[in-house]
Amino acid sequence: MQGNRPHGGARKDQASTGAAVRRSAPGRGRTPPVPRGLPPRRVAAFVLRDITDDGLTLDDALAHQFGEGEGAALDERDRALVRAIATAALRRLGTIHAALDARMPKGIPAKSGLLAEILIVGAAQVLLLDIPDRAAVDLAVHHARADRNAFPYAKLVNAVLRRIAEAREAILADTDVVDAPRWLFDRWQKTYGKTVARAIVEAQRREPGIDISVKSDPALWAERLNGMVLPTGSIRLTERTRIAELPGFDEGVWWVQDTAASLPALLIGAKPGERVLDLCAAPGGKTAQLAAAGATVTAVDRSPERLERLRDNLTRLSLTADVVASDARDFTGGPFDAVLLDAPCSATGTIRRHPDVAWTRGPQDITSLATLQSGLLDHAAALVAPGGRLVYSTCSLEPEEGEEQIAAFLARHADFARAPISATEVGGIEEALTPAGDLRTLPQYLPNDTARLAGLDGFFAARLVRKAV
Numbered sequence: 001m002q003g004n005r006p007h008g009g010a011r012k013d014q015a016s017t018g019a020a021v022r023r024s025a026p027g028r029g030r031t032p033p034v035p036r037g038l039p040p041r042r043v044a045a046f047v048l049r050d051i052t053d054d055g056l057t058l059d060d061a062l063a064h065q066f067g068e069g070e071g072a073a074l075d076e077r078d079r080a081l082v083r084a085i086a087t088a089a090l091r092r093l094g095t096i097h098a099a100l101d102a103r104m105p106k107g108i109p110a111k112s113g114l115l116a117e118i119l120i121v122g123a124a125q126v127l128l129l130d131i132p133d134r135a136a137v138d139l140a141v142h143h144a145r146a147d148r149n150a151f152p153y154a155k156l157v158n159a160v161l162r163r164i165a166e167a168r169e170a171i172l173a174d175t176d177v178v179d180a181p182r183w184l185f186d187r188w189q190k191t192y193g194k195t196v197a198r199a200i201v202e203a204q205r206r207e208p209g210i211d212i213s214v215k216s217d218p219a220l221w222a223e224r225l226n227g228m229v230l231p232t233g234s235i236r237l238t239e240r241t242r243i244a245e246l247p248g249f250d251e252g253v254w255w256v257q258d259t260a261a262s263l264p265a266l267l268i269g270a271k272p273g274e275r276v277l278d279l280c281a282a283p284g285g286k287t288a289q290l291a292a293a294g295a296t297v298t299a300v301d302r303s304p305e306r307l308e309r310l311r312d313n314l315t316r317l318s319l320t321a322d323v324v325a326s327d328a329r330d331f332t333g334g335p336f337d338a339v340l341l342d343a344p345c346s347a348t349g350t351i352r353r354h355p356d357v358a359w360t361r362g363p364q365d366i367t368s369l370a371t372l373q374s375g376l377l378d379h380a381a382a383l384v385a386p387g388g389r390l391v392y393s394t395c396s397l398e399p400e401e402g403e404e405q406i407a408a409f410l411a412r413h414a415d416f417a418r419a420p421i422s423a424t425e426v427g428g429i430e431e432a433l434t435p436a437g438d439l440r441t442l443p444q445y446l447p448n449d450t451a452r453l454a455g456l457d458g459f460f461a462a463r464l465v466r467k468a469v
């Protein structure tokens with residue numbers, strides 16, 4: 001197995017050059033003409049640096065770079081290219097690091113500016129995108145020449161990227177390389193065993209399709225949307241498309257939601273008129289499911305910005321909920337017939353959709369989130385009416401945020417018992433049920449011969465019932 005640490009031992013030196021310097025930076029006072037394709041590559045390099053150095057999410061990094069300097073001037077096509085390069089690079093960062101390591105045994109030289117990012121952006125194009133090798137390599141060389149500190153390494157960029165292009169097939173076929181940080185892969189091996197951990201990282205390499213939850217009549221809407229109905233009742237689109245231009249979007253018939261993310265709200269089994277509390281609700285995919293089932297929903301989230309999105313989504317869908325901006329641990333009300341706690345988590349189950357997650361989390365995040373989750377669970381429990389249901393879910397693959405959380409909760413709360421989940425409630429996906437009766441989806445489930453139509457996010461969910469007094 002090859003190492004897959006972030007490539008570039010010169011992080012500290014680079015960081016100390018300061019954002020203002022490194023984010024402009026033509027080399028040695030010259031102003032060579034800027035080739036047409038260079039700005040999006042340069043912006044992609046900054047996006048990657050925002051993510052790997054500053055811990056921004058991909059969406060935040062894109063918003064940051066498109067909001068200033070060279071990024072603000074990019075047209076829609078170039079922005080799409082920046083997103084494609086950054087996403088591909090993050091999805092296969094282990095592969096790219098291994099390819100660079102093998103051709104640069106001494107690693108990235110100190111004080112070499114954006115050299116690491118220039119190489120990653122170049123390698124992502126050469127290995128993964130439909131861009132001619134020559135254009136990708138030449139632009140990377142231009143990029144290095146225009147960077148004050150990467151300037152001396154322009155020839156090295158040329159040589160390394162050409163050698164990567166020559167070895168493309170072998171690099172992509174290397175099954176020893178893992179596209180996840182070592183600590184995370186080791187964790188998955190420990191939790192799920194070697195074979196399953198391998199299948200997880202394999203599934204995360206694939207670009208996922210788009211899933212849609214529909215208020216009613218999935219068969220009809222699958223036909224209209226040119227999609228397929230999944231066993232879970234979601235629709236999976238079979239083609240890449242602009243979401244807002246699809247039939248039914250303006251009419252508010254459906255919303256985008258990974259099919260695994262739709263399962264926790266289904267487990268509530270909301271009936272018309274029931275009082276249901278959705279804790280940690282924004283941007284509202286599960287609130288919409290509960291409201292569409294006819295429940296009287298209270299949706300709580302502590303982020304006012306995310307609640308704006310929830311309100312917008314409900315408005316488009318002509319659904320209603322009582323929306324409350326509050327820390328869930330301070331929320332009082334109820335008791336409720338059912339409470340859904342879709343807790344904040346490390347989101348390691350969503351890496352196939354959000355490949356940045358793999359490279360911006362650390363083991364300490366899992367520990368601190370597990371503490372937050374158990375506090376949220378205890379508070380949620382107090383809001384459930386006797387005889388009522390509590391569904392706890394996270395989009396994490398980590399047992400501390402799932403199975404272990406529920407075991408500890410049940411040990412603390414003798415007034416709650418597990419209400420085991422049956423396969424028929426989750427589209428018949430037997431393998432997603434734990435021996436205890438909880439839901440544990442893994443990204444490699446729901447296989448399909450067409451890669452883009454396979455898989456689902458990794459989710460955990462447990463259903464508990466408060467004993468009637």
Ligand SMILES: C[S@@+](CC[C@H](N)C(=O)[O-])C[C@H]1O[C@@H](n2cnc3c(N)ncnc32)[C@H](O)[C@@H]1O
Binds near residue numbers: 279280284300328
């Ligand atoms: C996994 S997301 C929820 C997704 C949402 N349930 C859906 O289906 O669209 C977690 C949410 O928890 C919110 N959150 C984090 N900590 C919170 C807290 N202490 N109280 C309330 N909301 C919190 C975040 O703002 C975020 O919107």
